[in-house]
Amino acid sequence: MTNDALIAALSHLVSEGRNPDTMDIDLLSSEQIVQRLNQQDKQVPIAVEKELPQIAKAVDAITSAFKRQGRLIYMGAGTSGRLGVLDASECPPTFGVSDQMVIGLIAGGAEAILKAKEGAEDSLTLGVDDLKNINFTHQDVVVGIAASGRTPYVIGALEYANDIGATTVALSCNPSSPIAEIAQIAISPVVGPEALTGSTRLKSGTAQKLILNMLTTASMIRLGKSYQNLMVDVKATNKKLVARAARIVTQATDCDVSIATQTLEQTKYDVKLAILMILTGLSLEEAKQQLNNQDGFLRKAVEGSKHL
DSSP, X not given: OOHHHHHHHHTTOGGGSOOGGGTTGGGSOHHHHHHHHHHHHTHHHHHXXXXXXXXXXXXXXXXXXXXXXXXXXXXXXXXXXXXXXXXXXXHHHHHOOOTTTEEEEETTOTHXXXXXOGGGGGOTTHHXXXXXXXXXXXXXXXXXXXXXXXXXXXXXXXXXXXXXXXXXXXXXXXXXOHHHHHXXXXXXXXXXXXXXXXXXXXXXXXXXXXXXXXHHHHHXXXXXXXXXXXXXXXXXXXXXXXXXXXXXXXXXXXOOHHHHHHHHHHTTSOXXXXXXXXXXXXXXXXXXXXXXXXXXXXXHHHHHHTXX
């Protein structure tokens, strides 16, 4: 695309427009600036709320993929790519899953996470190469993230994913964007022009962060990674997480810390098993079998044990 054509394309994007509410922002005091930014940020959850039906469709697709041993792949450039990498990296410690279950790919590779390599986004084939390098298959789901909705890196990846029969999701902040037209599921929160024109790490980035959190959190809950609203698949890999595991057990069972710690030691800090044993009186082996019978859903395992 020529420079003139790119300028013309950007001029039609909501996220690239000038915000009439911040035209004087360079004249304001620090407190006034942050007040104005806060006013703009308040618009984000409202825009996200309008997309909840599409977000739910994506959650259903992701959950189905996980159940068939598929993966969730995030793809983006710049801020969008970094947000995908961030959400993916937080899944293993939060939900106790493999770091291969949710993968974040960013245009330009790992170096682009810390140092901008914005030019990497201009290739239609680079995203395809990145998918092939992780052995992407039709069993997987790819979420293309681009505030503008027109990033070539993401467009190429989504088209390739469609070609091989995978599930495709687009997350952009412009209605009727190119990636929304390509993907099977389009999530398009319209947050309006940024406080600083074109700085889509602001409202657009916040909307993307909220939605990515929803996609993984809701999908993991659907897989049985929670009991009530407790993270029961957390892995106790450091002192803070050991303490959190004990606290989760006490919250779920109303037992004291000593019993929680003693039971966790028996289960090698498997929080689900510890809770199940305390609530039901099952032995370690019995609890393992009951949890396995219920596909890892702790609430079902607890309820099912009442009929044993």
